Amino acid sequence: MEKEEVKKKIYELVEKSTGKKKLKSSDIQKTISAEAGISRDEVKDALRDLIDEGKLIYTYFGGSFVEIPPK
Amino acid sequence: MPKKYETPLLDELEKGPFPSFVTEIKKAAARSDMAADELGQLEKSYRDKRGYWKHGGIVGVRGYGSGVIGRYSSLPDEFPNVANFHTVRINSISGFFYTSKFLNEMCDIWDKYGSGLTNLHGSTGDLVLLGTNTENLEPIFAEFSSRGWDLGGSGSALRTPSCCVGPARCEWANIDTLDITYSITQEWQDEMHRPAFPYKFKFKTAGCAVDCIASIARADCSIIGTWKGNIAVDQAEVANYAKKGMNIQEEIVNMCPSKCMSYDGKELKINDADCIRCMHCIAKMTKALKPTGEKGATILIGSKAPFVIGATLSWVIVPFIKMEPPYDEFKDLIRKMWEFWDEYGKNRERIGELIIRKGMREFLEFIGVEPQPQQIKEPRRDPFFFWTEADLQK
Numbered sequence: 364m365e366k367e368e369v370k371k372k373i374y375e376l377v378e379k380s381t382g383k384k385k386l387k388s389s390d391i392q393k394t395i396s397a398e399a400g401i402s403r404d405e406v407k408d409a410l411r412d413l414i415d416e417g418k419l420i421y422t423y424f425g426g427s428f429v430e431i432p433p434k
Numbered sequence: 435m436p437k438k439y440e441t442p443l444l445d446e447l448e449k450g451p452f453p454s455f456v457t458e459i460k461k462a463a464a465r466s467d468m469a470a471d472e473l474g475q476l477e478k479s480y481r482d483k484r485g486y487w488k489h490g491g492i493v494g495v496r497g498y499g500s501g502v503i504g505r506y507s508s509l510p511d512e513f514p515n516v517a518n519f520h521t522v523r524i525n526s527i528s529g530f531f532y533t534s535k536f537l538n539e540m541c542d543i544w545d546k547y548g549s550g551l552t553n554l555h556g557s558t559g560d561l562v563l564l565g566t567n568t569e570n571l572e573p574i575f576a577e578f579s580s581r582g583w584d585l586g587g588s589g590s591a592l593r594t595p596s597c598c599v600g601p602a603r604c605e606w607a608n609i610d611t612l613d614i615t616y617s618i619t620q621e622w623q624d625e626m627h628r629p630a631f632p633y634k635f636k637f638k639t640a641g642c643a644v645d646c647i648a649s650i651a652r653a654d655c656s657i658i659g660t661w662k663g664n665i666a667v668d669q670a671e672v673a674n675y676a677k678k679g680m681n682i683q684e685e686i687v688n689m690c691p692s693k694c695m696s697y698d699g700k701e702l703k704i705n706d707a708d709c710i711r712c713m714h715c716i717a718k719m720t721k722a723l724k725p726t727g728e729k730g731a732t733i734l735i736g737s738k739a740p741f742v743i744g745a746t747l748s749w750v751i752v753p754f755i756k757m758e759p760p761y762d763e764f765k766d767l768i769r770k771m772w773e774f775w776d777e778y779g780k781n782r783e784r785i786g787e788l789i790i791r792k793g794m795r796e797f798l799e800f801i802g803v804e805p806q807p808q809q810i811k812e813p814r815r816d817p818f819f820f821w822t823e824a825d826l827q828k
């Protein structure tokens with residue numbers, strides 16, 4: 364699977380759970396790798412891009428989560 | 435000129451023989467608006483008997499999920515200069531060896547962008563800069579990273595590893611604590627800056643069981659230097675200690691935790707097979723006793739402060755492992771442990787708590803380490819050694 368596609372999937376997953384459940388990095392890795400049938404390292408790599416581009420950010424609420432930055 | 439607050443309650447903490455954090459904050463408050471408001475808010479906390487800090491939220495520098503801890507005042511109108519008062523963690527250097535040039539630069543940067551208050555070092559081992567606002571985070575990071583420094587760990591991530599001074603200054607070091615810490619730090623940059631664990635994970639490395647870095651109480655993984663051979667005894671030096679007034683029977687033999695020493699007034703004997711390498715005798719009679727043979731480390735897991743369960747000390751998982759660069763065997767073992775934690779750990783559950791919940795038996799099976807007597811943490815615990823059907827057929 365193309366990395367751009369993985370990134371899109373990750374972003375959609377985070378978007379979908381916004382306001383419902385905060386996702387941890389490991390939740391994202393587990394969900395996407397199972398759904399897309401790819402390795403967790405590939406998911407991690409795509410997630411790293413999204414964070415470096417500022418499309419997603421880490422937040423902290425008693426534990427570390429991945430979220431969409433506030434507008 | 436920063437605002438001056440009356441602080442009758444905090445002033446009490448300047449009395450007595452110990453250094454006072456209040457005195458230090460006051461010094462900073464004379465020059466810094468942030469430090470002044472910090473003092474004001476703290477006095478109010480003491481008066482009202484409650485804390486006014488909020489914590490968490492969105493803080494960090496681009497690309498990093500840790501290293502900055504968000505602090506916000508819940509009284510921003512009353513104390514506007516600490517409305518944001520974030521903590522910045524700088525990855526400390528192995529063994530805490532700084533040049534005075536760096537310390538001067540660090541203080542200048544921090545006077546410019548922060549409260550001027552620092553903490554060398556926090557419990558985790560970071561160089562901690564206390565209190566700055568959100569806008570200053572990127573400039574601070576740029577100042578430090580351009581000088582070759584990086585942020586430390588925070589959140590559900592690998593925390594900044596730390597170690598004792600080890601072979602740099604100490605003849606008792608059985609392992610190169612400084613190099614191990616550096617190697618761990620480089621190997622696991624992602625784990626440190628991109629939080630993906632169920633909760634925090636700390637490494638601390640001590641060169642010997644004297645454990646000057648308190649790894650046994652403060653690290654999810656304690657790496658403690660040890661040796662395989664016997665303790666070489668120089669009987670002439672033993673006699674010297676006796677001559678100088680050391681009561682060898684009382685101070686050494688009776689205090690050996692495994693009761694494996696004897697002394698007849700002339701000769702000190704050690705039954706090395708029973709020695710647990712606690713360092714007591716060697717630390718007391720350095721000139722007379724010396725470890726010999728292969729050097730390596732004991733790997734222990736699980737110490738932590740109270741949270742889900744009470745405080746725990748680390749316990750032995752691997753009694754002896756060689757610790758030589760590039761430390762592949764050690765690193766592979768740690769990766770297996772993280773896999774176990776990732777698979778079964780609940781949110782905010784430390785690895786030690788998980789092992790207690792799931793049992794040592796499952797943990798050892800998962801990481802592929804054989805059960806060994808040294809792993810028994812205390813008598814009368816649920817046994818974790820079970821023969822499987824396959825074992826019984828052997």
Ligand code: HEM
Pocket residue numbers: none
């Ligand atoms: C000469 C005969 C025996 C000797 C010297 C002996 C010695 C011991 C010792 C030293 C312990 C450990 C105590 C401790 O951990 O504090 C023990 C435990 C035990 N022994 Fe014996 N024992 C003998 C016979 C027996 C017999 C005949 C039985 C049963 C029919 C038995 C049942 C047990 C049990 C159940 C325990 C475990 C107790 C516990 O964990 O609370 N023993 N024995």
Ligand code: HEM
Pocket residue numbers: none
């Ligand atoms: C109806 C009969 C029995 C019942 C209900 C019973 C029940 C129990 C219970 C509840 C324990 C404590 C388990 C634990 O600490 O978690 C125990 C321990 C023990 N029982 Fe029994 N028991 C029975 C018969 C026997 C017999 C006949 C023997 C020996 C001939 C025996 C030997 C032991 C031993 C050695 C222990 C201690 C095990 C240890 O400390 O590790 N029991 N039993």
Ligand code: SF4
Pocket residue numbers: 598599600601604605606607608640641642643644645646647
């Ligand atoms: S822990 Fe041991 S090796 Fe490290 S500084 Fe202390 S005495 Fe020396």
Ligand code: SF4
Pocket residue numbers: 689690691692693694695704708709710711712713714715716
């Ligand atoms: S190192 Fe500790 S256990 Fe070993 S002989 Fe010395 S005092 Fe005893």
